[in-house]
Amino acid sequence: MEINDLTPAEEQVWRAFPLGESVDFRTAQDEDIALGCDWGPERTVRASVLRALLLNGPQEAGEIASLSLAGARITGRLDLQYATIDHPVRLRYCHFDEVPRCYAARLRELNLGDSVLPGLTAHAMRVDGVLRLTRARFRGVVRLAEVKVAGSLFMEGSEIIAPDAGEPVLQLNQASVGDDLRAAGLRTQGQIRLSGASVAGSVNLNTAHLSHPGHSAIDAEVLVVAGNILFRHARVEGWVGVRGARIAGRLDLSYSTLSNPGSSALLASSATIGELWLRHSPPIEGGVVLSSAQIDVLLLEPQVVPGRVHLTSLVYTSLIPHEPAERRLTMLEQDGDGYVPHAYEQLALSYRRTGDDYAARRVQLAKQRRLRGTLPRYNRIWGYVQDVxxxxxxxxxxxxxxxxxxxxxxxxxxxxxxxxxxxxxxxxxxxxxxxxxxxxxxxxxxxxxxxxxxxxxxxxxxxxxxxxxxxxxxxxxxxxxxxxxxx
Known part of the structure; x- marks a missing residue:
């Protein structure tokens, strides 16, 4: 592309690129980027110009080239699929007319923070540094399946609205993040898919609002997290699934509202979790499935437990806070799998570990009474005699x-x-x-x-x-x- 073919706005971006300088077309710090479709040619840049810069842009001796653009309307499709780009790409506060395509691309750094986009296609993308989507607003599907980010993935305050997409609105399945996944305040309408993903640091979803009523709000089957999953003060409409996940630290759902009436709200069957925190929250609307899960520390307040739980083969080392046996037994009586002897044994064992032998006996007695209710009527007589x-x-x-x-x-x-x-x-x-x-x-x-x-x-x-x-x-x-x- 010849420089004479460029508009004044594009020429300004072209000349700033080899010097690593920033170009900011914003007229006010608080302008609404969603109105970018009305911006004129004075702040409009064609996607083909940006692609030409990134693939074969001018170089300046002694300078580090980078694309740093803010407040621009980007027309056309920014197509970087299969490209290897050695320059940082920062397109902040920009309005994209079409979905950027970065399939199988390799970048040093990508920053789309505070921008408005109709979606993002970046399957199998490699980012050697960090991927920033902070406060970005997507009006379509964000496809990041199998993406590999050497550093952190930032999505704080981002918004993804595509409820009728017919597929997960945020696809991070099989993704690999070398540090933290930071998505505090994330807002989505549709499913987040994290199945098979791995995060070397922690996942922060504090204050997030995830909405997919009656369906999966977040599906993180066999997710591997070396740190914590922080889900405090969050609101979820739909179910949260971490089936088969391995979370070395804690899954913290404190102060959060989980709502999926008529079905399960939390599915953690076969998961291995360091600590599971369910406290200071309203009662969960929907069931909780912890079947075959292994948890070191289960911090569970009785008032948070919903009307239906599934505890078959659940193993935990410590159950806190220490509560009277009567309050804990209510949860076992609500088990959707019916009479589960193992659940009573686990609860009794947790009391014995704390030295509360009286509570352990109460649990064992409740177990016998629950067993008696499963026996034929003629066999219950001897049970009543033993009980009395x-x-x-x-x-x-x-x-x-x-x-x-x-x-x-x-x-x-x-x-x-x-x-x-x-x-x-x-x-x-x-x-x-x-x-x-x-x-x-x-x-x-x-x-x-x-x-x-x-x-x-x-x-x-x-x-x-x-x-x-x-x-x-x-x-x-x-x-x-x-x-x-x-x-």
Whole structure:
């Protein structure tokens, strides 16, 4: 392209390029870039001119060439596919008439911050430095699948609106980011796809507003993040999916609103997460799926838990904050998979790790009661008997109370009607209390049971005392042994 073919605005950009100088056509710092379609030729630059500069622009000895343009209307398609560009590209506060195409391009740096674009096509693009899309406004799909960014990807305050695109509006699947993905305040209407992506730093989605009601707002299946995913004060309409993801740090959903009524709002099945924080938030509208997930620290406030959860095979090391067992058990009772024994065992184990053996027993008791509800009706009778008498063995003090009650009943009954001695000449003095103890306690013998034999219904009372004594005494011994073991 000959320089004589350039408009005055294009000539200014052309002459600034080899010197690495910036060209700013803005008339005010707060002008609305969305109105760029009305800008005149004095600030209009053809995309073909920019392409010619980047591919074969003039060079100045001793200077570092770069394209730095602000406040321009860029007409035509900026087509850089397969290009290798060694110059930084900074097109800020610009209005693009057509979607830039950077498929499989390799750039040193790309900055489209504060610009308005109808979309972006940059599959498999390589950026040796940073990729900046800060506060950019897209009115179409942003295609960054398989992109590789050596530094950070900046999308703070960006807006992507393409709800009827028929595909994810932000495509970062299989992308690789060498540092952080910073997208605080991101606003999208449609799906964000991060499946298979990897981030060597952290992902910041604080204060983001993601809207795709009834569908996936963000799908990050098998995402790998070496740091944290910060999702504080965010609002999500649709579901958040991190199925099979590996997050070394924490997934922080504190103060955020998740809403997907009638379906799941958070899907984290089979994920491996250092810490999952769900706190200081309104109740989640929709289900939470944590099946087969592995979490080191689960910070979960009971009031955040929705009406339906899925906890099958969930493994966690620590559950905080410390709450009474009754508040935690509500979550287990809402499990959409029905009775999940493993979930009760995990909760009991977390209480034991903190030394709260009482709460652990409450959880184990609740587990037995939930199991009883799954049994046939005729099998539930024995369960009710165990529950009422000894709390399935997790309430040994109740067994002591029953023993004392039976001791009183037997002592009174045999005190009023002493049994006959088997050998009157050799029998010891009858004592109704010790005789009842002989019947109740299966090991200790005071010599009363062998010397006296009741008759009539007193004999059946003796049989009942022997049977219940075995059950209750065994329960007491088991409870004491468990306590000693814990100490």
């Amino acid at each position: 008498t000894v709390g399935y063995g997790f309430r040994p003090l109740r067994a002591c109370a029953w023993l004392l009650s039976l001791l009183a009943i037997g002592s009174i009954a045999y005190g009023l009607h002493p049994p006959d001695a088997l050998k009157p000449s050799e029998a010891p003095h009858f004592n109704s209390v010790f005789y009842t103890l002989d019947l109740l306690l299966p090991v200790i013998s005071f010599g009363q049971e062998e010397a006296f034999a009741p008759t009539g219904w007193y004999q059946y009372l003796g049989y009942a005392l022997i049977i219940t004594g075995w059950i209750l005494a065994t329960t007491v011994v088991t409870g004491v042994t468990r306590t000693v073991s814990r100490q």
